Amino acid sequence: MALGHAWSVALLGIDGRVVEVEADLGGGMPGMKLVGLPDAGLREAKDRVRSAVRNSQHAWPGEKLTLGLSPANLPKLGSGYDLAIAVAVLAAGGQVPSTRLAGTVLLGELSLDGRVREIRGVLPGLLAARNEGFTRAVVPVGSLFEAALVDGVEVLGAARLAEVVAWLRGEEALVPPDPPGEGEPQAVPDLADVIGQPEARWALEVAAAGGHHLLLTGPPGVGKTMLAKRLPGLLPPLSPAESLEVTAVHSVHGSLSRRTPMVKIPPFVAPHHSVSLAALIGGGSGLAAPGLISRAHRGVLLLDEACEFGGHVLDSLRTALEDGEVRIARTKGSVRYPARFQLVLATNPCPCAPARETDCTCAPSVRRRYLAKLSGPLLDRVDLRVRMRPITAMATHEGSAPEATEVVRKRVLAARERAAARWAGHGWRTNAEVPGPVLRREFALPPKATALLDRGLDRGILTARGADRCLRIAWTLADLAEESRPDADHVAAALDFRERSAA
Structure with a gap:
């Protein structure tokens, strides 16, 4: 033998x-x-x-x-x-x-x-x-x-x-690899292309600085998708460890670029609203393959026309948003894929979606049913909510030109550096990653600063998870303002972001 x-x-x-x-x-x-x-x-x-x-x-x-x-x-x-x-x-x-x-x-x-x-x-x-x-x-x-x-x-x-x-047998040599090429830097859309919408632009900057999830609601043509596509340009490049992790996911998915195989900038994934649950989350027989949320790891997942997605598809994101990973069990075993992404939801306020709200022909029950696709538990995990209005003729002729991506990105990077330095001992890099108990105990704010949150909890208009997310937003606002810790105004502004409804 x-x-x-x-x-x-x-x-x-x-x-x-x-x-x-x-x-x-x-x-x-x-x-x-x-x-x-x-x-x-x-x-x-x-x-x-x-x-x-x-x-x-x-x-x-x-x-x-x-x-x-x-x-x-x-x-x-x-x-x-x-x-x-x-x-x-x-x-x-x-x-x-x-x-x-x-x-x-x-x-x-x-x-x-x-x-x-x-x-x-x-x-x-x-x-x-x-x-x-x-x-x-x-x-x-x-x-x-x-x-x-x-x-x-x-x-x-x-x-x-x-x-x-x-x-x-020692008769021939095999082919060695060529040195990894740097490739051409990937072009990202510039924020200067977006006209008006100061509130949405500010929300995008806050989302980039703290790693927060974002909901944009408004009629067609106001710039929801344009803004979302410019979020990756505001984010810092991936660290070597993050880059290798993201590249490994893309390797398993089969979507690596031959010209620039190492993924160094945050990925951007925008699936069509007809995407299946298995394609989004991951699935398949035997052992599950990675889905689109894993392709968006360390990057941005845009769900454009979010209310056109199936309700069960949207709700399947809830666990991944909390845990930063997805665990899928199949007959051959259970697998884990990383899925720590920034979620951006963009939706119209109703199915008919006229340019002016006064022209809407939808019955109130139709509007409620349409927006009900975004369930309460899902919206509770979305930190920033912005209602976008139609562009006016005066807004298109503002005295100063819109800020470019590079200008806003400098502020974002400075805020991220402050947050990373603060959380370095705990292993977190952004405010969105910090658990609520840490914010309430080790980094507790004075009662005067959190009075609004306490009233919101008493009246039932805010959940405990929502209060924790308000604290995270407040820390991001303080980082952007170059303050050492949030005050009552930052908490109020954070709560204002949470209370803006899509209805």
């Missing part, structure tokens, strides 16, 4: 675990058996690998072949194990030496003619391998652009199985 070993990586969400692939030859009638909780796509690897080996001019064993993937109780999904299976079989048959396999992970799908195809999730897979002490990886040539982002691992690319075999 002969035994061959190779290593690959299994992904559970964006978390990976190294999988040992064992090939055992002999001990019975010719045949092939694959064990270790493979899914349907992986079970088909038996036929893919056999054809790839034979079409690469290598002999396929004529004995009983048992393939084991360990840990055996870990679900194995997809075709990314093909290359490791083929190498393990060839090593068991003595066709390739095992010298270079130690400390090496092999990722890639095999075509029937022996080509090594690209797979998703190479970046998080290599990060997991590095964390478990592996120092070398062989990946498809087409995946080198993202594999090169991982430091501390020697990355090599292969276009065909025959090239991997020749490399293992």
Whole structure:
């Protein structure tokens, strides 16, 4: 009997675990058996690998072949194990030496003619391998652009199985990756394009400074979508750790750019209102794939025409808004995807949505039913609510030009730096991340400053969660005003943002 070993990586969400692939030859009638909780796509690897080996001019064993993937109780999904299976079989048959396999992970799908195809999730897979002490990886040539982002691992690319075999024999060298390119900076729309709407512009600045969620309500054409699209330009660039985390999500989702694979600016995602629950949150059979809210991690999720979305789709965001992640259970197991995004809701006040409110033909019950798509629990998690009015002729000819993104961004970054310095000891970076108990105990404001919140709680017009969010907004307003702590005026302004209704 002969035994061959190779290593690959299994992904559970964006978390990976190294999988040992064992090939055992002999001990019975010719045949092939694959064990270790493979899914349907992986079970088909038996036929893919056999054809790839034979079409690469290598002999396929004529004995009983048992393939084991360990840990055996870990679900194995997809075709990314093909290359490791083929190498393990060839090593068991003595066709390739095992010298270079130690400390090496092999990722890639095999075509029937022996080509090594690209797979998703190479970046998080290599990060997991590095964390478990592996120092070398062989990946498809087409995946080198993202594999090169991982430091501390020697990355090599292969276009065909025959090239991997020749490399293992010491006959040829594999392709090294090119240095990661900086690429062209992504252009973002400028805030100077938005005319008028001073209240909405101020709310956008507050949202950017504190990481708060935002609701914009108004008739068509007043600039709701324009403002929302300019929010990413006000946000600071991602830190190296955040950038790697966001890039890993995009790698699993399959949406990485070859030109600029490392995501360095906050992503912006704006799904159509017909999006399904699985597409937004994540889903699929076996193990769930990431949804659009995970693609928006550390960035902005815009739900334009929010009241056109299904009510169950909107309410599915509630847990993610609180926890900053989404946990999805499927038959093969439960996965976790990060989903800490800024939510921007933009909606018309009624279905007919005339340019002037006096021209509305909707009955009161129709308006209430339309806005009821935004449920109370969801709105309670939205910090800033702004009612936008139609642009007037006088507003389009203001004496001073609208502020540009760069001007507002300087104030936002300064406010974020003050907040980051204040919360550095706790591990938070924005005011929106701070738990309510911390604001009420360690950073409690004097009773005079919070008197309005107390009255709102007494009258039942404010929930405990709403009061905590008012405190977070007040701290953001103080940071923008370069004050050391909020006063009664900041709390009143924060409460005013919360009380502005979409009705």
